Amino acid sequence: MIQQELVEIGRRAKQAARQLAYASTESKDKALLAMAEALLENEQDILRANAADIQAAEEKGMKKSLVNRLRLTEAGISHISQSLKDVAVLRDPVGEGEVWTRPNGLRIQQTRVPLGVVAMIYEARPNVTVDAAALCLKSGNAVILRGGSEALESNKVLARVIADAAAASGLPSGSIQLITETNREWVQQLMRMNDYVDVIIPRGGAGLIQTVVQNATVPVIETGTGMCHAFVDREADYTKAVPIVINAKTQNPGVCNALETLLVDEAIAREFLPLIGGELQKHCVEIKGCPKTCQILPYAQPAEEDDWVSEHLDLVLSVKVVAHLDAALDHIYQYSTKHSEAIITENYSKAQRFLKEVDAAVVYINASTRFTDGGRFGFGAEIGISTQKLHARGPMGLKELTTIKYMVYGDGQTVL
Amino acid sequence: MIQQELVEIGRRAKQAARQLAYASTESKDKALLAMAEALLENEQDILRANAADIQAAEEKGMKKSLVNRLRLTEAGISHISQSLKDVAVLRDPVGEGEVWTRPNGLRIQQTRVPLGVVAMIYEARPNVTVDAAALCLKSGNAVILRGGSEALESNKVLARVIADAAAASGLPSGSIQLITETNREWVQQLMRMNDYVDVIIPRGGAGLIQTVVQNATVPVIETGTGMCHAFVDREADYTKAVPIVINAKTQNPGVCNALETLLVDEAIAREFLPLIGGELQKHCVEIKGCPKTCQILPYAQPAEEDDWVSEHLDLVLSVKVVAHLDAALDHIYQYSTKHSEAIITENYSKAQRFLKEVDAAVVYINASTRFTDGGRFGFGAEIGISTQKLHARGPMGLKELTTIKYMVYGDGQTVL
Structure with missing residues (x-):
């Protein structure tokens, strides 16, 4: 009744x-x-x-x-x-x-x-x-x-x-x-x-x-839940990758389009992780890393299963080293809430594969996930973000x- | 589980x-x-x-x-x-x-x-x-x-x-x-x-x-349930109204876009009801009428509340005499399943009001409700009709x- x-x-x-x-x-x-x-x-x-x-x-x-x-x-x-x-x-x-x-x-x-x-x-x-x-x-x-x-x-x-x-x-x-x-x-x-x-x-x-x-x-x-990933490919331009990751994680960490998990191509992990790690530290971001990440970044905390599953909505970033694009796609397939996902790469074919194969409301090449927003899309207003x-x-x-x-x-x- | x-x-x-x-x-x-x-x-x-x-x-x-x-x-x-x-x-x-x-x-x-x-x-x-x-x-x-x-x-x-x-x-x-x-x-x-x-x-x-x-x-x-109405206005062209009503009711009575209730403007009830009643009889359609309809058509059976509510999906038509367009709109507002609704009229303003004020998937002027179909709409195929x-x-x-x-x-x- x-x-x-x-x-x-x-x-x-x-x-x-x-x-x-x-x-x-x-x-x-x-x-x-x-x-x-x-x-x-x-x-x-x-x-x-x-x-x-x-x-x-x-x-x-x-x-x-x-x-x-x-x-x-x-x-x-x-x-x-x-x-x-x-x-x-x-x-x-x-x-x-x-x-x-x-x-x-x-x-x-x-x-x-x-x-x-x-x-x-x-x-x-x-x-x-x-x-x-x-x-x-x-x-x-x-x-x-x-x-x-x-x-x-x-x-x-x-x-x-x-x-x-x-x-x-x-x-x-x-x-x-x-x-x-x-x-x-x-x-x-x-x-x-x-x-x-x-x-x-x-x-x-x-x-x-x-x-x-x-x-x-x-x-x-x-509406809403955004377990958003960014994959930094071995062919990424770091001058794009670093600002995008920092922006997506720190510009407003409490919102659904903020970055929650960073996936890093194994081929560049030893080079890129210290670079992004230092920037994240400057922005007071705590890192929850996979075992390989923790090996490379001594200040990273070990990630637990829940760090891949749930939004931090805070200055905390889960970081995982993956073997290649396919492994990144598999991780995203498993954990994505289908909100916003990004790849950072200069490789045309990998960018196209990411766009095509990732099932999410918004899929980005070389841009911050924070753009998923009615105003920023040019709609003039937003009642919410449908997932x-x-x-x-x-x-x-x-x-x-x-x-x-x-x-x-x-x-x-x-x-x- | x-x-x-x-x-x-x-x-x-x-x-x-x-x-x-x-x-x-x-x-x-x-x-x-x-x-x-x-x-x-x-x-x-x-x-x-x-x-x-x-x-x-x-x-x-x-x-x-x-x-x-x-x-x-x-x-x-x-x-x-x-x-x-x-x-x-x-x-x-x-x-x-x-x-x-x-x-x-x-x-x-x-x-x-x-x-x-x-x-x-x-x-x-x-x-x-x-x-x-x-x-x-x-x-x-x-x-x-x-x-x-x-x-x-x-x-x-x-x-x-x-x-x-x-x-x-x-x-x-x-x-x-x-x-x-x-x-x-x-x-x-x-x-x-x-x-x-x-x-x-x-x-x-x-x-x-x-x-x-x-x-x-x-x-x-x-998908599906279609409690479809046709309203024959006092300014209807009978040479359109009669074929449309007969087509919508009899061409395939078991489907969701078939006509279930006919609403007739009081001003033409004594003229139009015998006309359409005779045609319906020729097509073996049983009429369930409101009291006024039963007065005019001696062969009509009295309609019960359920006749206005539920699809007949058979050679049965509910018929009601209504005072004017507003009464027809009110009846449709109350009983429509928002599938397909039609008005038969030559009056421009009444046609426009019907299109605007009736809340249904498909609203027709001077055409059979049976057109609500992916093939007939030109879509080439149909997986169903969403209501x-x-x-x-x-x-x-x-x-x-x-x-x-x-x-x-x-x-x-x-x-x-």
Whole structure:
């Protein structure tokens, strides 16, 4: 049995989605700009609510990096407000498509339409509340938000402010809704509300995502876990390899597209490992090495099986010496979460083999895995990074929040 | 715990998929032609196995229409063989895509790649064994087949013949596999083998599809149930309306794109209902009418709630008089399975509203719902009709059996 309040939320979202589906781009953009203004106008309320969340989190002993993700400042709110304006100028995918005509004169028009109702389950990051709502709204979807409970007070104010602004500008009132109940049973129910929810997008830790994948009956877009590898081939240009490895590992180690395992071609291990090892040490990166790595780099710690399996999400890098490209491909095949994988080489054929044979959302030649991002790909925005193969793969922008509908124009055609 | 034999099947499929992913179109087409030849060469074995299935089905008292779907003839086998040749000439979507360059020189290439391992669960129709295998193979996927148990003997021979031919022509040996165990527990396990199966496509009755949707953890493409409506507006051209309704209802009433409910504008009910009623009677169609319909058509039976909810899949049509377009839209909103919906009207604005406001895979103006089909849409083939919104919607061809991979060409780029 589903909670009556949750059914109500679903019903309102579905009703809103029915109208939002054919809201004009103009009316959606007007709402986004009104939401941007409303955030600035309600800055003090938002900061007050956020201060309460921060205090509670600190009292509970939350990790400093997580507290920082939770914190809002005046500059942060102004940044979030600006991001709404940025979404308003993005091209609306709804209504785009292609058309063809069959021999019998039937004109078939494949047209992008919104998914309907999108449920987002995400970590305690208040900016996601606004970003996700903006992208869903721009693509014509109603959204049901369920953020991490540590951000509840901030989310309540943010969601109220933007939902009210959207409604005041003329969009249906159930377009943006926040679940304020923190009982996890509600999330379990939400992911089985097939009559009301068209897709569920979990964002956050591997545990949350697995819970959703295992229990949801609503279609899921799986995001996130990135056990990313870089293979430095014997024909690599070190002036590319070193900056790429350092960038991919250290520029923001807590994110899914950061490098987790470095694979080094045995033929260059004695030369390249001391070089990269020194640079990694300068950047305070701890090395977990295979036995050969530990032989060459006395300061490396021995890697355990889990170092090849799980994301460090920290200034820690697993390093393994492999016999050649094939061994690198085998290691990646075994341990990749199919997010982002890179090869550093000047050899054309090896680069092509890597592109072809590695099964991942994004495969790089001579570039940092950190580029796997909607903004950096040029999509203008990102609702998450899909690590599944159905519907969307890699960075997801507005288009990935839509589906298609075939509109068929006839003049009396029947089948033979 | 998953059956060891099933894990073995999954492992072999995954291994085959790794190679199939970059098999050339030429090598796949060569295999398809070899499979076509092998079917003809083994015609007698196939017919013998099929005769055993037919006999067992008849002894069990299977419905005649189902026995007919199960039956293979020499002409049928030659038709199936030809369909393999037809798939061989279709354009291979693998490797197609688009490319753009970012301001920093990074070249991003979005490329179609196979999904990997596709599991098909389907009714007792031996031709589906071959058709599904052909489409999966052409799109570079390994396939695990699980057909209705009544077709087991036929499927065993068909799968062996085509799998052997594919392997003999050089494709990996696990490319096509049939599950011969009829215990339903295996299907339950198959749909939770996320480590081995990338997507599961159930085809068949609503019960099977719901079981898969409710229990699968592997991503599902839902196919099939079509509670299709046609709304005859007061401004309809009867010379289009009558043939369309008759065609959509009677040309093949047992399929998902057949018409199930006719909605008639009140303003023309007294004129149009006797007209269409007479034609329906000529085609032996039983009418289940709303009270107003029964008033006008004395031979109509009163409709019950279930007549608006469930597919008849037979020469039975539910008929309801509605006040106007809005009432028709509300009825469709409430009862549609979002498969195929049609309006018959000469009014431009009403036609546009119907296209825009009806949420379904395919929405028609002045044409029969029976056109919802990969072949009739011009896709050359069809693996099923998706009624979900994620990944694929409407008729699914080869492209829908692929996903994308981003291949990124750099020359040392790092993020700022």
